[in-house]
Amino acid sequence: xxxxxxxxxxxxxxxxxxxxxxxxxxxxxxxxxxxxxxxxxxxxxxxxxxxxxxxxxxxxxxxxxxxxxxxxxxxxxxxxxxxxxxxxxxxxxxxxxxxxxxxxxxxxxxxxxxxxxxxxxxxxxxxxxxxxxxxxxxxxxxxxxxxxxxxxxxxxxxxxxxxxxxxxxxxxxxxxxxxxxxxxxxxxxxxxxxxxxxxxxxxxxxxxxxxxxxxxxxxxxxxxxxxxxxxxxxxxxxxxxxxxxxxxxxxxxxxxxxxxxxxxxxxxxxxxxxxxxxxxxxxxxxxxxxxxxxxxxxxxxxxxxxxxxxxxxxxxxxxxxxxxxxxxxxxxxxxxxxxxxxxxxxxxxx
Amino acid sequence: xxxxxxxxxxxxxxxxxxxxxxxxxxxxxxxxxxxxxxxxxxxxxxxxxxxxxxxxxxxxxxxxxxxxxxxxxxxxxxxxxxxxxxxxxxxxxxxxxxxxxxxxxxxxxxxxxxxxxxxxxxxxxxxxxxxxxxxxxxxxxxxxxxxxxxxxxxxxxxxxxxxxxxxxxxxxxxxxxxxxxxxxxxx
Ligand code: HEM
Ligand code: HEM
Ligand code: HEM
Numbered sequence: 001x002x003x004x005x006x007x008x009x010x011x012x013x014x015x016x017x018x019x020x021x022x023x024x025x026x027x028x029x030x031x032x033x034x035x036x037x038x039x040x041x042x043x044x045x046x047x048x049x050x051x052x053x054x055x056x057x058x059x060x061x062x063x064x065x066x067x068x069x070x071x072x073x074x075x076x077x078x079x080x081x082x083x084x085x086x087x088x089x090x091x092x093x094x095x096x097x098x099x100x101x102x103x104x105x106x107x108x109x110x111x112x113x114x115x116x117x118x119x120x121x122x123x124x125x126x127x128x129x130x131x132x133x134x135x136x137x138x139x140x141x142x143x144x145x146x147x148x149x150x151x152x153x154x155x156x157x158x159x160x161x162x163x164x165x166x167x168x169x170x171x172x173x174x175x176x177x178x179x180x181x182x183x184x185x186x187x188x189x190x191x192x193x194x195x196x197x198x199x200x201x202x203x204x205x206x207x208x209x210x211x212x213x214x215x216x217x218x219x220x221x222x223x224x225x226x227x228x229x230x231x232x233x234x235x236x237x238x239x240x241x242x243x244x245x246x247x248x249x250x251x252x253x254x255x256x257x258x259x260x261x262x263x264x265x266x267x268x269x270x271x272x273x274x275x276x277x278x279x280x281x282x283x284x285x286x287x288x289x290x291x292x293x294x295x296x297x298x299x300x301x302x303x304x305x306x307x308x309x310x311x312x313x314x315x316x317x318x319x320x321x322x323x324x325x326x327x328x329x330x331x332x333x334x335x336x337x338x339x340x341x342x343x344x345x346x347x348x349x350x
Numbered sequence: 351x352x353x354x355x356x357x358x359x360x361x362x363x364x365x366x367x368x369x370x371x372x373x374x375x376x377x378x379x380x381x382x383x384x385x386x387x388x389x390x391x392x393x394x395x396x397x398x399x400x401x402x403x404x405x406x407x408x409x410x411x412x413x414x415x416x417x418x419x420x421x422x423x424x425x426x427x428x429x430x431x432x433x434x435x436x437x438x439x440x441x442x443x444x445x446x447x448x449x450x451x452x453x454x455x456x457x458x459x460x461x462x463x464x465x466x467x468x469x470x471x472x473x474x475x476x477x478x479x480x481x482x483x484x485x486x487x488x489x490x491x492x493x494x495x496x497x498x499x500x501x502x503x504x505x506x507x508x509x510x511x512x513x514x515x516x517x518x519x520x521x522x523x524x525x526x527x528x529x530x531x532x533x534x535x536x537x
Contacts, residue, residue, distance in 0.1 A: 009517050012512070012513075012516035012517050013517065015512065015516060016509050016512045016513060016516070019508060019509070019512060020505045020508065020509050023505060023508070024505060026380075027379065027380065027383065027501060030380050030383050030384045030387070031383035031384070031386075031387055032383075032387030032388075038387060038388075039388075039389055040386070040387050040388065040389065041386065041388075041389055041393075042386075044389055126466075126474050127466075128466045144389050298463075298464065298481055298483060299464060300463065300464075300465070302465075304394055305465065305466060305468075308472050312391075312394055314391075316390070316391050318394070319389070319390065319391045319392070319393040319394045320389040320390075320393070322393060322394060322397075323385075323386075323388070323389045323393045324389065329463060330486075330487075330490055333463070333483040333486050333487055334483075334486075334487040334490070336483040336484065336487075
């Protein structure tokens with residue numbers, strides 16, 4: 001065909017414009033730029049911020065915390081459930097973080113109902129297992145969407161919360177725990193639960209849905225929030241630092257196996273009593289380090305960072321949490337100048 | 351008579367690499383923005399795919415670069431205006447540069463955040479940087495903004511390729527066409 005033919009270049013140029021414009025539109029749509037109502041990790045994290053805005057340089061939730069190191073002493077029993085190296089008998093190094101479920105790093109201890117633990121266990125085969133657990137026996141909501149709804153409703157007052165509970169009656173199990181469970185005056189006396197379900201795969205290839213818990217060796221001594229208030233706003237961090245300096249603190253790790261029909265996709269549903277539960281080892285915390293210079297500060301305890309032999313289940317939370325924790329990590333590390341690293345610099349502040 | 355029939359083509363291996371990598375790179379860009387726009391369970395496999403495919407493309411671009419440096423490229427049409435010629439040369443090297451730099455930035459960014467770099471099939475890559483807030487922030491921004499620049503450049507590249515194919519019909523598109531040569535198709 002000759003270029004001297006009378007065909008106008010307008011048609012091909014229109015085709016080119018259409019291809020380029022269509023591709024750009026598809027890209028923008030995929031990125032969510034054309035759908036402001038889409039629940040993105042950025043929106044979920046933004047919703048966590050208190051009215052005055054987020055505390056720059058800090059975690060967007062569970063912002064108040066203190067680092068620890070220690071080891072996980074595996075007794076070998078977990079091999080029956082997962083081929084992960086961490087369950088073979090041995091002692092593996094641990095890095096962790098005790099924390100309070102608040103976006104405010106300066107919140108007074110007695111104002112925060114939920115306490116958490118970030119935990120990383122590393123094995124010599126190069127596997128890393130991270131998790132972030134809380135002391136509540138069930139989670140507050142069934143889905144990440146509902147968590148967003150909760151974050152949006154809570155600041156709007158009792159009427160909005162009533163409407164929220166109407167939409168999410170499952171919240172009452174958590175509310176019941178929050179209203180009635182005794183408080184303690186030590187992280188060492190609190191249990192920490194995965195709440196989310198994960199899949200354990202053993203060496204033979206059998207896969208089972210499980211949840212795990214860390215049960216404190218120390219006996220819980222109940223205390224009222226009023227009494228805790230009197231001990232001071234940062235009592236928990238002072239107490240755990242002193243306590244661990246005196247003697248290592250321990251938690252027994254248990255793994256509970258779901259039976260067919262147990263709800264693995266909804267962390268508001270506790271599984272019935274009597275499920276097969278295996279003690280797989282002991283977490284020993286033997287050093288506590290302040291966060292500004294501590295080794296947990298720049299770690300993201302993303303619950304989808306798992307060793308071989310452990311994977312995510314049909315529980316929608318770990319994926320949503322991974323996306324949100326990464327966003328929080330991206331933001332806080334880019335604001336590091338707002339959270340000076342040396343303890344001296346920090347204690348100089350009021 | 352068309353000039354296309356005199357225009358040499360890229361080797362079969364180069365064309366195969368061009369088109370598999372084109373599909374791969376476009377997929378990478380879409381997966382990248384898709385994964386950051388969702389909190390759904392798909393987030394986990396999307397991220398794993400992004401890392402795995404990105405590292406695979408990195409291996410491919412090294413092979414491709416070696417082929418390019420040894421086999422060369424067919425000459426551009428003699429009557430191509432100098433500005434378009436310059437644009438073609440610069441944009442092609444920019445595309446090579448981005449294909450090499452983007453996966454390295456992704457890997458380095460994960461390293462600087464102390465994340466284990468785990469690909470599909472439980473392949474584990476070693477960190478290539480120590481944990482560092484400032485490096486992570488720099489790499490995060492670079493990976494993001496260069497990804498958008500990459501996408502824009504690809505749009506331009508596709509538009510130019512179609513311009514050669516549909517308007518100029520000068521054989522440049524045929525040089526990279528995924529179809530086998532059609533020696534007698536053009537009179
Ligand atoms: C969709 C629901 C959730 C969202 C959006 C969310 C959000 C967050 C964010 C943004 C952080 C800070 C991450 C960082 O910067 O490193 C965080 C930390 C934490 N979250 Fe969640 N979370 C959710 C569900 C849960 C659940 C179900 C649990 C417990 C089972 C939990 C326990 C924790 C703990 C313990 C930490 C502190 C980890 C650390 O010490 O770094 N979260 N969460
Ligand atoms: C050709 C190669 C690659 C391309 C074109 C590409 C493209 C992209 C794009 C478009 C985004 C979304 C940016 C945004 O919306 O902010 C992204 C994010 C990301 N990419 Fe890549 N990528 C490539 C290779 C890699 C590799 C090899 C890795 C890791 C091994 C990687 C890790 C990541 C991560 C972790 C994010 C999320 C960053 C964040 O936290 O915001 N990428 N990439
Ligand atoms: C999506 C990612 C793409 C990338 C990264 C890419 C990259 C490149 C590069 C680096 C070259 C130069 C080859 C060399 O000199 O060794 C090239 C050539 C070419 N590309 Fe692409 N390309 C992409 C997509 C496309 C698409 C979708 C088309 C067609 C619509 C296309 C059509 C062409 C043509 C016709 C050439 C040959 C130019 C010449 O004769 O020098 N490319 N591409």
